[in-house]
Amino acid sequence: MTKFINPGLMKTSRRNVLRGSVLAGAAAMTGAGAMAARRTPMPLKADATSAKLYKVAGEQTADSTAKSADLSGYTRIKQELVAPPFAPEHEQVATGGPKIIEITMETTERLMVVDEDTGASVWALTYNGSVPGPLIICHEGDMIELTLRNPEDSVMEHNIDFHASTGALGGGGLTHVYPGEETVLRWKATKPGCFTYHCAPGGAMIPYHVTHGMNGAVMVLPRDGLKDKDGNPLKYDKIAYIGEQDYYLPKDENGEFKTYEVAGDDYADSLDAMRTLTPTHSVFNGAVGALTGENALKFNVGETVLMIHNQANRDTRPHLIGGHGNYVWETSFSDDPLTGVETWFVRGGCAAAAMYTFEQPGVYAYVNHNLIEAALLGATAHFIVEGEWDNNLMEQVVAPRPFAT
Numbered sequence: 001m002t003k004f005i006n007p008g009l010m011k012t013s014r015r016n017v018l019r020g021s022v023l024a025g026a027a028a029m030t031g032a033g034a035m036a037a038r039r040t041p042m043p044l045k046a047d048a049t050s051a052k053l054y055k056v057a058g059e060q061t062a063d064s065t066a067k068s069a070d071l072s073g074y075t076r077i078k079q080e081l082v083a084p085p086f087a088p089e090h091e092q093v094a095t096g097g098p099k100i101i102e103i104t105m106e107t108t109e110r111l112m113v114v115d116e117d118t119g120a121s122v123w124a125l126t127y128n129g130s131v132p133g134p135l136i137i138c139h140e141g142d143m144i145e146l147t148l149r150n151p152e153d154s155v156m157e158h159n160i161d162f163h164a165s166t167g168a169l170g171g172g173g174l175t176h177v178y179p180g181e182e183t184v185l186r187w188k189a190t191k192p193g194c195f196t197y198h199c200a201p202g203g204a205m206i207p208y209h210v211t212h213g214m215n216g217a218v219m220v221l222p223r224d225g226l227k228d229k230d231g232n233p234l235k236y237d238k239i240a241y242i243g244e245q246d247y248y249l250p251k252d253e254n255g256e257f258k259t260y261e262v263a264g265d266d267y268a269d270s271l272d273a274m275r276t277l278t279p280t281h282s283v284f285n286g287a288v289g290a291l292t293g294e295n296a297l298k299f300n301v302g303e304t305v306l307m308i309h310n311q312a313n314r315d316t317r318p319h320l321i322g323g324h325g326n327y328v329w330e331t332s333f334s335d336d337p338l339t340g341v342e343t344w345f346v347r348g349g350c351a352a353a354a355m356y357t358f359e360q361p362g363v364y365a366y367v368n369h370n371l372i373e374a375a376l377l378g379a380t381a382h383f384i385v386e387g388e389w390d391n392n393l394m395e396q397v398v399a400p401r402p403f404a405t
């Protein structure tokens with residue numbers, strides 16, 4: 001199937017889009033095979049924005065005359081990344097000097113069921129196989145040293161743009177890897193807060209990869225930990241790491257979700273679905289029900305939970321039904337947290353943190369409080385909390401009964 005994704009500029013098809021960027025797609029028009037070249041060839045034609053991105057990335061790659069980084073005083077440690085909704089082992093208050101934190105991520109392409117009831121599925125583009133990608137945690141002043149590996153059996157080019165980093169398109173310009181390639185990027189965490197990272201191969205491939213799951217979050221803690229507006233320390237017992245994912249899954253003429261044989265096969269159809277700006281699904285952690293029922297998160301009364309919410313593409317508004325955001329950092333950890341918040345805001349392309357200490361047992365629904373998205377599109381998680389009920393906070397004075405007439 002051949003479609004024009006940039007009318008008047010270039011023709012694209014499954015074979016040339018697999019190259020990764022629109023730029024590579026342009027090169028494919030010259031007759032190069034979909035996977036023929038290991039490196040991105042210079043495009044003959046490209047739209048202005050993509051051309052500019054290509055140029056910046058090229059300059060960054062070519063500039064090897066800068067002074068070496070001063071790594072004296074740093075200690076190297078490895079961080080074992082874990083699948084969401086969990087967080088890697090970490091210190092809330094940093095001990096010792098700054099660290100170089102070594103992590104490894106693989107750009108895994110895998111078929112995922114999005115909704116068992118409808119059979120909706122997606123060839124997810126992932127970091128380490130999960131949607132969202134794993135949570136990375138460091139402290140301000142640390143360096144993240146990422147080995148990014150694209151498995152040989154992948155069909156697409158990937159990279160990574162860390163919103164927490166500075167320079168080279170967030171590292172995106174230095175990390176393009178084709179199947180069978182790896183790269184190592186080191187960047188310094190200079191801004192405390194929660195930040196999105198995502199794949200950004202170029203042009204229309206950027207939203208395509210992001211809306212196929214290729215995003216996640218980094219939390220950069222202040223060295224002395226989280227604090228309230230008066231500087232009092234705030235500690236959490238557990239982290240709930242939630243990635244909200246909007247999918248735009250193509251349907252056939254009968255309204256059934258289409259299935260595809262390999263990653264990238266849905267590209268042209270996906271672009272049509274994405275152009276509607278209307279997601280078919282908006283889910284937490286990759287699929288409808290990933291955090292409900294048997295998969296609900298479990299806490300106890302008295303436990304303090306830090307909810308980290310990532311949305312790489314679209315605004316959202318988390319709400320904990322039956323609870324609150326006692327402290328909410330929508331932006332930097334350097335800013336005073338908001339307090340006693342009912343519903344907080346996560347800007348598209350951001351991660352945010354909200355802290356709550358459970359006071360009552362029961363089932364809490366954690367939702368996107370666009371309730372249509374929560375109930376119809378999938379953006380719901382359940383927290384099951386055990387402990388003693390407190391009638392001082394709430395009591396059912398009269399159970400529902402027929403009233404006297």
Ligand SMILES: [Cu+2]
Binds near residue numbers: 159199201214
């Ligand atoms: Cu990618």
